[in-house]
Amino acid sequence: MEEFRTLVLYRSQHGTTKRYAQWIADALNADIMEASKKTFNDWSFKMTRYDMVLFGGNINERGINGIKDYKAALSKERIDNFAFFCVGSYPASEETVQEHIVDNFKENERAKAKLFYFRGRLDFIGLSWYEKRIMGGLMKAIEKKYEEDRTPIEAELLEAYYDDIDWSDKSYIQPLVDYVKSFMTPEQLAYMEPIAAEKIAERTRIEEEEEAAWEEEMKRREALYYENEAQKEKDKLKKMSKKQREYYIRKKAEREGAESVEELKKAFGVEFEEDIETASDIESLDDYSEHEDPAEEVQEEEKE
Numbered sequence: 001m002e003e004f005r006t007l008v009l010y011r012s013q014h015g016t017t018k019r020y021a022q023w024i025a026d027a028l029n030a031d032i033m034e035a036s037k038k039t040f041n042d043w044s045f046k047m048t049r050y051d052m053v054l055f056g057g058n059i060n061e062r063g064i065n066g067i068k069d070y071k072a073a074l075s076k077e078r079i080d081n082f083a084f085f086c087v088g089s090y091p092a093s094e095e096t097v098q099e100h101i102v103d104n105f106k107e108n109e110r111a112k113a114k115l116f117y118f119r120g121r122l123d124f125i126g127l128s129w130y131e132k133r134i135m136g137g138l139m140k141a142i143e144k145k146y147e148e149d150r151t152p153i154e155a156e157l158l159e160a161y162y163d164d165i166d167w168s169d170k171s172y173i174q175p176l177v178d179y180v181k182s183f184m185t186p187e188q189l190a191y192m193e194p195i196a197a198e199k200i201a202e203r204t205r206i207e208e209e210e211e212a213a214w215e216e217e218m219k220r221r222e223a224l225y226y227e228n229e230a231q232k233e234k235d236k237l238k239k240m241s242k243k244q245r246e247y248y249i250r251k252k253a254e255r256e257g258a259e260s261v262e263e264l265k266k267a268f269g270v271e272f273e274e275d276i277e278t279a280s281d282i283e284s285l286d287d288y289s290e291h292e293d294p295a296e297e298v299q300e301e302e303k304e
């Protein structure tokens, strides 16, 4: 029995398409390669060694990243079995697939353009300056519309603006995996499946580890942020008079509840005439709200 050989080629700007390509390669025990121009220009690169070649690219302004290079490579080497996949921010539907076929393949190419679409990720924070400009333009156009005129997808994209939304999901690759498997003989399938199962399990383990490490890192950053903020606040209080400090702390208790100021009270030995337990207790204390906020005054002085 000859093993069924699959190659997954991908091009990805922000990593989501790469992640899909890895999931696909694991599920099919395939080779995987980044489809850079260098890859295609390498004389030793031969797609004809494979029984199936998959090309994947992220969608950028309706175009599949790398599609021209893929097609040029296909025209140089005669490959019988190939398919495409692309990753974009719009929800998956037959309509989306058809739109991308029309946008990326000429009429005479469409009969052979087997295309799969997966929903990716929008991480506005991670975009380049140029990409932010393009997306900013799109978002402004959505914002200009009356709320009731926005499509649900437009409303969703607007909500994702300045945020990081990840719609990618391993299960979406299944139709593509099934499509490739339909080319394998029962023997090839029986040989491939246990190896793929191991690779999938290994990838899941790596991803879980990465996620746990990322969560730890986020907690660390958050703790550091609050530590810095607390230090800044203490430095600010040091510059105030006793009365200003007391006023500042009462205001803070009003906003955040008495518990949140315990540490500050201890740090500065601020004594209250009456014990403050809840924010509502404060309302019954002296009416400090008539005064200007001395904390702000101190800040103003610092600025000057």
Ligand SMILES: Cc1cc2nc3c(=O)[nH]c(=O)nc-3n(C[C@H](O)[C@H](O)[C@H](O)COP(=O)(O)O)c2cc1C
Pocket: 011, 012, 013, 014, 015, 016, 017, 018, 057, 058, 059, 060, 061, 062, 063, 087, 088, 089, 090, 119, 120, 121, 122, 123, 127, 131, 132, 134, 135
């Ligand atoms: C400048 C820009 C243009 C985009 N244009 C489209 C588009 O036309 N259609 C779409 O569905 N998604 C579009 N997207 C969303 C990306 O395709 C999506 O974020 C994808 O997950 C990116 O894949 P990558 O992480 O592999 O680069 C665009 C994203 C950017 C930054």
